Amino acid sequence: MKIVVVIPTYNEAENLENMVNTLLDLPVDDLFVLIADDNSPDGTGDIADRLAAEHPDRVDVLHRPGKKGLGKAYIHGFHEAAKRGADAVLQMDCDFSHSPSYVPQMIQTLEDCNCDIVIGSRYVKGGRLDEEWGIGRKLLSWWANSIYVRMILRTRAADATGGFRLWRCEVLDGMDLSRIRSNGYVFQVETIYVAEKLGYRATEIPIYFADRKEGTSKMSFRVQSEAALRVWQVWWRHRHLKPSMRRTVPHTANA
Ligand SMILES: Nc1nc2c(ncn2[C@@H]2O[C@H](COP(=O)(O)OP(=O)(O)OP(=O)(O)O)[C@@H](O)[C@H]2O)c(=O)[nH]1
Ligand SMILES: [Mg+2]
Numbered sequence: 001m002k003i004v005v006v007i008p009t010y011n012e013a014e015n016l017e018n019m020v021n022t023l024l025d026l027p028v029d030d031l032f033v034l035i036a037d038d039n040s041p042d043g044t045g046d047i048a049d050r051l052a053a054e055h056p057d058r059v060d061v062l063h064r065p066g067k068k069g070l071g072k073a074y075i076h077g078f079h080e081a082a083k084r085g086a087d088a089v090l091q092m093d094c095d096f097s098h099s100p101s102y103v104p105q106m107i108q109t110l111e112d113c114n115c116d117i118v119i120g121s122r123y124v125k126g127g128r129l130d131e132e133w134g135i136g137r138k139l140l141s142w143w144a145n146s147i148y149v150r151m152i153l154r155t156r157a158a159d160a161t162g163g164f165r166l167w168r169c170e171v172l173d174g175m176d177l178s179r180i181r182s183n184g185y186v187f188q189v190e191t192i193y194v195a196e197k198l199g200y201r202a203t204e205i206p207i208y209f210a211d212r213k214e215g216t217s218k219m220s221f222r223v224q225s226e227a228a229l230r231v232w233q234v235w236w237r238h239r240h241l242k243p244s245m246r247r248t249v250p251h252t253a254n255a
Contacts, residue, residue, distance in 0.1 A: 126206030
């Protein structure tokens with residue numbers, strides 16, 4: 001199974017090289033890393049170019065003109081992954097909150113399960129948030145995901161807000177990514193909601209979610225509040241979707 005890992009980056013100079021090398025060292029047969037960089041001012045794009053030159057068969061970079069948000073970077077990366085013949089696409093952050101050590105298990109799970117998506121999940125039994133977080137921060141994170149988002153959208157996935165997921169390419173095709181409008185953090189919510197409404201099935205494996213150690217967060221109170229409101233927009237936009245509304249012509253066929 002050819003796996004393309006799509007990593008969106010914005011100012012991840014301290015993390016990128018370590019992340020790419022860790023991924024390339026994993027015991028996985030056919031793994032390719034595609035970095036989607038939004039012209040990071042800290043030079044992440046140059047590091048990405050160097051890594052691509054060092055590993056021409058295993059690493060490549062999409063240079064995007066400026067900071068346009070996580071969602072747009074992911075959609076671009078997903079389309080490129082399909083063009084490069086991926087069987088499955090792994091999405092993950094560059095800050096080590098999503099530990100690469102779970103990747104082989106996620107791939108194995110996708111191969112063995114009768115499912116379409118594997119989620120590295122903080123909210124299934126065995127999943128954990130950073131042990132240094134105080135109880136208040138953990139509660140807020142749990143409430144936002146497990147109460148707020150899941151009450152509105154009624155997702156089956158216990159972790160509907162995380163961004164550590166392995167998708168079969170047919171699923172991304174069938175979802176028709178032009179349906180996905182969110183660009184910020186609610187992108188994760190919109191994609192899993194659309195997938196579930198179209199009848200795709202996710203399996204979750206528990207992860208330990210570590211806080212970033214290097215680099216700076218792009219998350220702010222404004223971004224979080226906007227995401228909270230946009231969950232309603234996601235519900236309104238996609239509430240009528242059904243499995244019969246899957247896209248049937250593969251994206252790559254008319255690309
Ligand atoms: N290409 C691109 N990547 C982005 C953008 N915003 C965030 N990212 C990347 O998306 C991933 C997640 O971003 P983070 O800043 O870690 O956000 P977070 O994980 O929600 O928050 P913290 O862990 O608290 O920092 C990281 O790899 C970022 O570099 C963007 O506008 N464009
Ligand atoms: Mg992070």
